[in-house]
Amino acid sequence: MNSVEDASDCRQDFPSSRLDGTRLWKRLQDLATIGATLEGGVDRPALSPAETAARRRVIAWASELETTVSVDLAGNLLFCLEGSDPHLPAVLTGSYLDSQPDGGKYSGAYGMVAAIEALAAIAVTRRRHRRSIVAICWMNGEGSRFVPGYMGSEAFAGLRQIAELLACEDASGVKLADELAAVLAAQGPLPTTTVGFPALAYVETHLEQGPVLEQQNKQIGIVSGVQGVRRFRIQVLGEAAHIGTTLTPHRRDALRSTVKIIAALDQFFSAPDMGFAVSQLRVKPNAPSIVPQEATFSLAIRHRENRILTRMGDTIRLICESEKGLCNFIMKELASTPAVTFSPVVPEAIEIASRRLGLESMPILSLGGHDAQSLHHRCPSGIIFIPCRLGISHNSAEAIEPAHAEAGAKVLADVLFQLARS
Amino acid sequence: MNSVEDASDCRQDFPSSRLDGTRLWKRLQDLATIGATLEGGVDRPALSPAETAARRRVIAWASELETTVSVDLAGNLLFCLEGSDPHLPAVLTGSYLDSQPDGGKYSGAYGMVAAIEALAAIAVTRRRHRRSIVAICWMNGEGSRFVPGYMGSEAFAGLRQIAELLACEDASGVKLADELAAVLAAQGPLPTTTVGFPALAYVETHLEQGPVLEQQNKQIGIVSGVQGVRRFRIQVLGEAAHIGTTLTPHRRDALRSTVKIIAALDQFFSAPDMGFAVSQLRVKPNAPSIVPQEATFSLAIRHRENRILTRMGDTIRLICESEKGLCNFIMKELASTPAVTFSPVVPEAIEIASRRLGLESMPILSLGGHDAQSLHHRCPSGIIFIPCRLGISHNSAEAIEPAHAEAGAKVLADVLFQLARS
Numbered sequence: 001m002n003s004v005e006d007a008s009d010c011r012q013d014f015p016s017s018r019l020d021g022t023r024l025w026k027r028l029q030d031l032a033t034i035g036a037t038l039e040g041g042v043d044r045p046a047l048s049p050a051e052t053a054a055r056r057r058v059i060a061w062a063s064e065l066e067t068t069v070s071v072d073l074a075g076n077l078l079f080c081l082e083g084s085d086p087h088l089p090a091v092l093t094g095s096y097l098d099s100q101p102d103g104g105k106y107s108g109a110y111g112m113v114a115a116i117e118a119l120a121a122i123a124v125t126r127r128r129h130r131r132s133i134v135a136i137c138w139m140n141g142e143g144s145r146f147v148p149g150y151m152g153s154e155a156f157a158g159l160r161q162i163a164e165l166l167a168c169e170d171a172s173g174v175k176l177a178d179e180l181a182a183v184l185a186a187q188g189p190l191p192t193t194t195v196g197f198p199a200l201a202y203v204e205t206h207l208e209q210g211p212v213l214e215q216q217n218k219q220i221g222i223v224s225g226v227q228g229v230r231r232f233r234i235q236v237l238g239e240a241a242h243i244g245t246t247l248t249p250h251r252r253d254a255l256r257s258t259v260k261i262i263a264a265l266d267q268f269f270s271a272p273d274m275g276f277a278v279s280q281l282r283v284k285p286n287a288p289s290i291v292p293q294e295a296t297f298s299l300a301i302r303h304r305e306n307r308i309l310t311r312m313g314d315t316i317r318l319i320c321e322s323e324k325g326l327c328n329f330i331m332k333e334l335a336s337t338p339a340v341t342f343s344p345v346v347p348e349a350i351e352i353a354s355r356r357l358g359l360e361s362m363p364i365l366s367l368g369g370h371d372a373q374s375l376h377h378r379c380p381s382g383i384i385f386i387p388c389r390l391g392i393s394h395n396s397a398e399a400i401e402p403a404h405a406e407a408g409a410k411v412l413a414d415v416l417f418q419l420a421r422s
Numbered sequence: 423m424n425s426v427e428d429a430s431d432c433r434q435d436f437p438s439s440r441l442d443g444t445r446l447w448k449r450l451q452d453l454a455t456i457g458a459t460l461e462g463g464v465d466r467p468a469l470s471p472a473e474t475a476a477r478r479r480v481i482a483w484a485s486e487l488e489t490t491v492s493v494d495l496a497g498n499l500l501f502c503l504e505g506s507d508p509h510l511p512a513v514l515t516g517s518y519l520d521s522q523p524d525g526g527k528y529s530g531a532y533g534m535v536a537a538i539e540a541l542a543a544i545a546v547t548r549r550r551h552r553r554s555i556v557a558i559c560w561m562n563g564e565g566s567r568f569v570p571g572y573m574g575s576e577a578f579a580g581l582r583q584i585a586e587l588l589a590c591e592d593a594s595g596v597k598l599a600d601e602l603a604a605v606l607a608a609q610g611p612l613p614t615t616t617v618g619f620p621a622l623a624y625v626e627t628h629l630e631q632g633p634v635l636e637q638q639n640k641q642i643g644i645v646s647g648v649q650g651v652r653r654f655r656i657q658v659l660g661e662a663a664h665i666g667t668t669l670t671p672h673r674r675d676a677l678r679s680t681v682k683i684i685a686a687l688d689q690f691f692s693a694p695d696m697g698f699a700v701s702q703l704r705v706k707p708n709a710p711s712i713v714p715q716e717a718t719f720s721l722a723i724r725h726r727e728n729r730i731l732t733r734m735g736d737t738i739r740l741i742c743e744s745e746k747g748l749c750n751f752i753m754k755e756l757a758s759t760p761a762v763t764f765s766p767v768v769p770e771a772i773e774i775a776s777r778r779l780g781l782e783s784m785p786i787l788s789l790g791g792h793d794a795q796s797l798h799h800r801c802p803s804g805i806i807f808i809p810c811r812l813g814i815s816h817n818s819a820e821a822i823e824p825a826h827a828e829a830g831a832k833v834l835a836d837v838l839f840q841l842a843r844s
Contacts, residue, residue, distance in 0.1 A: 244651065
């Protein structure tokens with residue numbers, strides 16, 4: 001994979017030359033009709049009927065190729081394009097089909113359609129590849145219905161026990177195990193495999209979800225690593241009382257303490273390189289004349305350095321302690337995904353492929369999390385970013401350009417092919 | 423009603439001497455089984471099956487007396503003990519049977535049972551009363567299901583249009599008109615009357631819902647007036663985005679702006695005589711990885727002086743404006759109940775009756791709202807307070823003493839009787 005080998009390749013026989021950008025865009029718009037929202041986005045909770053329908057659509061597309069389709073015990077769908085030496089560790093790509101509630105139509109879906117189109121392009125390339133290439137549809141990428149996300153990829157990478165994910169429940173108490181069983185039944189009969197197998201490398205494509213590539217006028221982002229994230233849930237416990245007759249100094253007002261805690265955390269986490277957000281808050285009993293008895297909020301902090309993430313995260317408890325007033329609190333860390341710096345194997349392959357295709361690329365740090373963070377613990381991994389209009393994501397207004405979508409898929413096809421030949 | 427007339431009364435013939443305190447306590451405990459919660463309180467939303475069952479129980483008790491039972495078009499139940507001159511303006515008492523969610527078993531219920539027992543005691547008194555005495559069960563006293571409260575009493579006092587209340591919806595979109603129709607059907611056939619009629623005076627009994635009487639070791643609080651309250655709903659509008667990739671300065675985070683607004687309001691309304699509380703807050707989409715797009719909270723401010731309430735309330739908009747950051751907001755005033763100072767007629771009658779019964783009393787300002795605030799606009803009104811254990815109310819731990827419950831009902835019986843003889 002040095003430039004000498006690169007120059008010796010026959011340019012027109014790279015799979016990028018066979019990639020069907022028109023069909024890719026058509027399929028993206030087709031997927032977007034499944035779980036479509038009035039606002040122009042999609043709502044496809046993990047393991048919902050909508051996500052199942054999207055899975056069936058992708059299975060149908062993959063079945064037109066010479067791939068074998070299977071599902072593993074964590075609910076990950078596997079589309080395998082066999083190499084001439086299938087016993088060698090495989091080359092992987094992947095994405096997901098669930099969405100944020102009222103999310104955009106490209107997060108996840110783009111990576112999945114790009115993977116299928118890359119496989120299709122590779123399948124019709126005259127040159128052979130030794131290693132098998134496997135496109136994976138990860139179970140629960142977003143983590144908005146079942147918390148946290150990356151469940152399928154974490155199970156694949158051996159970072160999470162299957163039993164633990166199966167026991168997980170959504171907000172209305174529905175067990176993941178039950179929903180997964182329903183999805184497997186609805187998907188149609190597929191061979192079932194154990195979770196995880198030897199892999200040479202993992203490459204994923206995604207829109208940037210930030211504004212940098214667009215602002216810098218680059219077509220490809222070569223992701224160097226991903227910020228780490230720690231997610232916490234804090235439950236503040238007060239006491240119900242009459243809001244009129246119970247004077248403020250005597251109230252154990254869970255919402256009032258929560259506001260003080262969040263305001264203090266917001267100030268503490270104000271450094272420009274520190275990601276901090278409170279995205280969820282629920283109040284009980286949430287009645288007009290009762291002092292809030294309980295307020296539960298969840299927060300995420302992000303940073304590129306695990307050392308800082310550890311230290312800052314551990315300060316949260318102290319801030320809650322100092323701002324809780326007359327209330328008590330219970331704090332739980334829901335998930336901790338360390339920051340990752342990808343080994344150079346995949347980023348270098350992305351750079352070479354981009355250059356060969358005449359695409360402008362730049363290295364970039366991913367601020368949002370990706371399944372590649374899980375795979376990084378299993379094999380050299382990386383992510384291909386394409387520009388995202390105005391950096392808007394997790395919003396129905398999320399948008400990408402057809403030309404960028406095609407360019408990203410071409411880079412993916414060539415990178416997968418090149419790695420599979422190694 | 424001067425002390426000469428008072429001294430000339432035949433002490434043993436006051437209805438207080440006939441009041442059955444044991445039955446009063448038994449009936450209170452009986453009512454508390456309707457909609458009982460595991461925590462020892464009650465959950466009886468206005469116009470729910472539980473409240474209807476409580477209404478039927480009270481109708482059954484009243485039917486054992488020589489009262490006529492009717493219902494008005496606002497859903498208020500009327501129990502009338504006819505006087506010898508029923509064309510004179512009547513003397514009124516009243517309370518309500520709905521509760522806060524997981525509320526206490528004495529708020530509302532105590533006033534209602536005390537009213538029925540006072541009527542029972544008056545009915546067996548040998549001396550006659552000229553004016554009719556009417557005990558009213560007000561529709562939607564608490565205002566926790568249908569916002570705001572005091573709907574029945576406000577309609578009675580001509581402060582609110584019937585059509586307006588009938589159109590009101592609860593949080594799940596159920597119309598008050600539909601629920602009221604169901605309640606009227608379930609209550610059994612009763613004569614229906616128009617809303618409101620001439621009244622000489624209105625007296626209500628309630629537990630204090632604060633700690634003052636207990637701390638001062640008084641049995642009776644003579645309520646001099648009620649704090650005013652203004653209720654607002656503020657909807658903060660931001661934009662959904664990825665919480666990891668959208669940096670804080672670019673986020674239009676509705677929850678973050680809301681926290682800043684509430685913290686600033688909390689500081690602004692910190693004067694000891696100012697009541698301020700945020701009791702409800704809802705976040706949308708309330709998902710782990712999406713910047714909150716919308717946060718809606720409701721707040722109430724209270725003060726004894728309408729001038730201050732007006733001025734302070736009008737400042738809320740300015741504070742929202744200064745703290746909203748990149749978000750917008752929509753503010754709506756849900757209800758405004760002015761502060762009230764009762765005319766001396768009823769408070770003086772309460773004082774005389776308390777003294778005659780050898781009970782320790784004190785004047786007190788009510789910090790919480792009561793239906794007497796509505797009636798004040800119709801006729802001289804007042805409230806008899808009894809002590810409330812530790813001042814705890816709007817909580818399943820709400821508690822009163824049997825002796826206090828009996829004392830309050832005795833004062834009520836004598837006051838109603840005395841007024842009805844005038």
